[in-house]
Amino acid sequence: NAGVTQTPKFQVLKTGQSMTLQCAQDMNHEYMSWYRQDPGMGLRLIHYSVGAGITDQGEVPNGYNVSRSTTEDFPLRLLSAAPSQTSVYFCATDRGGEQYFGPGTRLTVT
Amino acid sequence: GIQVEQSPPDLILQEGANSTLRCNFSDSVNNLQWFHQNPWGQLINLFYIPSGTKQNGRLSATTVATERYSLLYISSSQTTDSGVYFCAGGTSYGKLTFGQGTILTVHP
Numbered sequence: 283n284a285g286v287t288q289t290p291k292f293q294v295l296k297t298g299q300s301m302t303l304q305c306a307q308d309m310n311h312e313y314m315s316w317y318r319q320d321p322g323m324g325l326r327l328i329h330y331s332v333g334a335g336i337t338d339q340g341e342v343p344n345g346y347n348v349s350r351s352t353t354e355d356f357p358l359r360l361l362s363a364a365p366s367q368t369s370v371y372f373c374a375t376d377r378g379g380e381q382y383f384g385p386g387t388r389l390t391v392t
Numbered sequence: 393g394i395q396v397e398q399s400p401p402d403l404i405l406q407e408g409a410n411s412t413l414r415c416n417f418s419d420s421v422n423n424l425q426w427f428h429q430n431p432w433g434q435l436i437n438l439f440y441i442p443s444g445t446k447q448n449g450r451l452s453a454t455t456v457a458t459e460r461y462s463l464l465y466i467s468s469s470q471t472t473d474s475g476v477y478f479c480a481g482g483t484s485y486g487k488l489t490f491g492q493g494t495i496l497t498v499h500p
Contacts, residue, residue, distance in 0.1 A: 313486030324396075324478055324490035332486060340487065341393065372435065376486045381425060383435040 284308055286384035288373050294390045295363040303358040303387050305373030313376035314356040315340070316348065318369040319386075325372060331356055363391045394419050398479060398491035405469050405498050413464040413494045415479035422483055424455055426464050429476040429493070438464070438477075469498045 289304045307314065312333045317325035317340075327340030329348040337348050345367060347359040360367060368391045373384040395418035405411055417424075426438040439446050443457040450469075455462040466473055476495050480488035 315486050315488075317490075322492075324492045325480075325488075327487060327489070330486045332484075338487075341489070370433065374435075374486075378485050379423065379425075379440040380437050381427075381480075381486075381488065382437060383427075386433055 286373055286375055286382055288371075288384035288387050290387060291385065292388050294392065295360070296392055297363060297365060299363050301360050301363065303360075303371055303373075303389075305356045305358065305384060306354055307356075307375045307382075308354065309375060309377065309382070310353060311375035311377045311382075312353070313378070314350065315374045315376065315381070316346070316356070316358045317372045317374065318342065318367075319372060320369050328358065328371075360389075365391050367391050394421060394481060394483075394489045396479060396481060396489050396491035398477075398494050400494060401492065402495045403497070405496070407470060407498055407500050409469050409498075410465070410467045411469060411496070413466075413477055413479075413496075415462045415464075415481075415491055417460040417462075417481050420457065420460060420483075421481035423485060423488065424462055424479065424481045425488065426453055426462070427478045427480065428473075429478065431475055435478075466496075469496075471498045471500055474498045 315330040316328040331350040397416045439453040445454045476493040480490040
């Protein structure tokens with residue numbers, strides 16, 4: 283039981299490049315979320331999903347896309363990376379009351 | 393949206409001391425959780441506590457939903473308790489608003 287896995291662990295992008303952060307879970311949880319954490323700040327919600335085929339925007343969705351074709355996977359796409367997207371990205375699942383976080387992806391945009 | 397305020401922002405303790413962390417919400421929430429982020433960045437769920445009191449070892453939490461606040465108690469602190477403690481709340485699952493966190497440092 284791996285829980286929540288995220289790949290890659292680290293990534294450096296140039297401004298304007300696109301990429302996909304991967305998130306997978308093996309706990310069969312309906313709810314999945316993406317957060318970003320900037321230095322000295324709490325986590326901010328980017329997008330979330332209440333089940334396969336259903337996604338919605340969080341607090342800071344601009345510049346990011348998501349899709350949820352299966353229960354297990356919830357990828358986050360950066361369309362055209364900007365230095366303001368330099369952050370640590372966390373994926374989480376929720377079984378209806380307790381959130382479980384992946385190890386995070388540290389992204390730097392130069 | 394919901395605003396979450398945590399206090400104190402920083403806390404320095406000697407091993408063995410007790411502490412209380414507080415979380416205030418601007419509006420009612422029915423999903424309230426406490427998390428610990430260790431020095432390696434890993435986030436661990438401590439409590440799901442929309443109301444009432446729960447205990448887990450040296451940690452306990454109390455939420456007074458009618459007054460929109462929650463407290464996290466750490467007793468007999470250890471160096472491994474160091475890190476950042478976050479509370480987060482919301483009105484639905486999967487969608488939490490986080491506070492800014494309390495940075496706890498426990499010295500031996």
